[in-house]
Amino acid sequence: METTILLDSLRKAGLRITPQRQAICELLATSHDHPTATMIYETLKPRFPSLSLATVYNTLEVLVRLGAVNVLGNAGDGMAHYDADTDPHINLACVSCHKIVDFPSQYVQFLDEEISAASGYRVLGARVLYYGLCPECQQKTSIARRETDYDHRRDNA
């Protein structure tokens, strides 16, 4: 759907559209979770047996630098998640299952305008990341209670 947007931004920057880059862009544009470099690598590995993690990181870095992709702080799992949707929106991260979903809000665009207008910053991007417990994990933890408290490993970063 917006795969072409990503590819176009590569083209416009004079970069080559390799099969690997194409696949990565496609994955980023179509997947509705917000994959990490490793997730992308493992998803694509069967189709590109020679694929290297470095290529995934390189491509992601290029896309981020071009402003076509945003990086979300980790969701409690110590890895960077990537988001091909650069329109103003909110990400909801579950600290238990580490999923990240989108949440459409009418207020975010106001934020953007407010900041650009009042701060003096040249805004290049944003990460609006709320974290908490998703409905499913609320049930799980309300059952397991204090027992299997979620692991706090890599909770920071």
Add this chain to the structure above:
Amino acid sequence: METTILLDSLRKAGLRITPQRQAICELLATSHDHPTATMIYETLKPRFPSLSLATVYNTLEVLVRLGAVNVLGNAGDGMAHYDADTDPHINLACVSCHKIVDFPSQYVQFLDEEISAASGYRVLGARVLYYGLCPECQQKTSIARRETDYDHRRDNA
């Protein structure tokens, strides 16, 4: 100023107020930049020659788990920045000089309410981080232009 809030949250959790923890809380509450673990460590080292980085990380982890401190994704320098202000507000990170400043916005609290009400998530915290070029760095880069483009090392995470 809000040092006591941090200390109280430790007390309420039944944790001990050690000199190290007190100093870390004080630093978090009073410094207006948003320090990293290493910055805290190096600031306090002269006063606590035996201080260990592990203590800083431990204390920060405790404060984060208690919800008294938020973790901001890195500002282009590959390190976690900590924010003792948990009231809804926006952080502006400069990708060039890696400073993070606060920006008061009237819309953030609406966001909070909207999400808590409509998403089904139990919201535990948020990182509203906009990144771009601060006014000072805009001048610098407009002078240096394409030459000394800022280093993209650790731009992700």
Add this chain to the structure above:
DNA sequence: GCAGATAATTATAATGATTATAAATTTATA
């Protein structure tokens, strides 16, 4: 105040995501 139990700090090693490097491969162009 003091001993015993518990919690916290410290020093150090281990982990693991991300980056850097250099060689091999592919792509675009003439």
Add this chain to the structure above:
DNA sequence: TATAAATTTATAATCATTATAATTATCTGC
């Protein structure tokens, strides 16, 4: 098709963060 430039790959290095185990400090009841 040959050449040059860009990209991919494999691998090693980096470095923030965690885990571990031993030492030290803190609290509670006497």
